[in-house]
Amino acid sequence: MAASTAALRGITKQYKDFTLGPVDMTVPAGSIVGLIGENGAGKTTLLKILCGVNRADDGTVDLLGGFPADAATRAKIGVVFEDAFFYGSFTAAQVARSLAGMYGARWNADSFSAYLRRFGLDAGKKLKEYSRGMRLKLSLAAALAHDPELLVLDEATAGLDPVVRGELLDLFLEFIQDERHSIVMSSHITADLEQIADSIAYLHNGQLLFQENKDDLLQEYGVLHCGEDVLTSLPAGLVVFTRRGAYGCESLVRERRTVQELLPEAVCDAARLDDIMRFYSGRDAQ
Template identity: 40%
Template sequence: MQNAIELQGLKKRLGNFVLGPIDLIVPKGCIVGYIGENGAGKSTTIKLLLNLMLPDQGEIKLLGKDIQEFTPQMKKDIAYVFDDLYLPEDMTLKNVQNFHRKLYGQAWQDKTFSELITRFNLPDNKTIKHFSRGMRMQLGLALALSHGAKLLLLDEATSGLDPVIRDDVLDLLLEYIQNEDHTVLVSSHILSDLEKVADYIAFIHKGQLLFMEAKDELVEQYGITSLSKEQLAEIDDKAIIGKRPHQFGVEVMLKRSLVPDDLELEKVSIEDIMVYMIKGERK
């Protein structure tokens, strides 16, 4: 089966920050949540995928093809939504539609765009300048989904949106992925959103990819509990992912496979995993 994204030895230096080297394979037909703290390298990765900057080393393949060999037609198979529209502020929806119809030619789908604009209830009598952040993101998503793209990249596109609009966006991503030829990579600080829709979670920290794992399997690997210092001393050090002291002892995230079966552990969230791996007191 063809992979949607293949990164091999990808590396990019920006000042004192170094991304990679990263090896990552994203199978076709899934949603991947790309998580990490600010400055971890999420946006840099997506810019590299879009060929907006060149890597210092490594290979990038999208939909089975090296991005340096992409033809204009192949580029239409990739869609993206950033944290803003980056279109002239005096454009109306009609102006935007006409512009993208010329840009994408036969790939452009007027019917899909009109349906999404109606679904989002976007006003056709206002310029983009008067759109709220939520409306701008809805328009960006409508544009991304209206030229038959097979790979959708979203960089913090849901941050700052109210819960109702975010939920609409998540529903649309789930509908999009019903076509097994479609794939989504979405970076977001709102990890609860990724819990709802992601099939896989890829976690980047300080430019290094720590893991890419199936979401359901990932959250089953770990558990959280509170222990006294004496109890903690009896735990295999390899089982301790992160710990944070509190008034009565230590709250600790543990790898389930390395602790006794009779130790009761609470279920973890994706946010728990990220927080403990980044901010928890390290072993």
């Protein structure tokens, strides 16, 4: 069994109108875990519990052999949250001095400067003059410059153009190459996760529906297009949810190859992550 960078067991968090969990999730060493889910599913809450920003009501978090409450353990992670920011009046150079005091011996000023050069960021420019993409790159440079073992990203590529996103995805793949580093990354841009994630964890209405190998997941699920009479011939359990329209049925199915063998005349396309989320949401909304 592969070693885990992080393992969450029985995690729960109760708010007035929302309950997270219980959630069991693992982050294998040297891998990228893609966390998907609708708005309000609890992704940010779960990641903040993982990082020690929030405390769970129940359950345990094993983080890099320690616990999120330990300052020494938290120093081994790099975090980029969508709503995180540095003061707009700061320059990147001032950010570096501030973080050097926070991380102490772990902080690598040369590494931070190298990331600034790689990202084309002016260390003397005030952050309020940065674009969103530039601010995100600065956050990543800050998160990476102390050589974290785990990188936690919450919607880090949201709102960025495809060129910048591609640049960052390449960086993430570089980060895990030595199999010592890991990433857990939430994103609504599921195409990014299809490109780089090793496994997908689907959080839906506060519950983790599954965490599966990405390639296995995309091979397992299909979108079946057929008539109602054909659909009813399938064994129970293969159909997750069906949308019915004037021109037939569209269904999310498990065991796509089995469905194709049973219905060779029907069209059963490979499902994307967007499809899986769309049909599960439709099922629960019914």
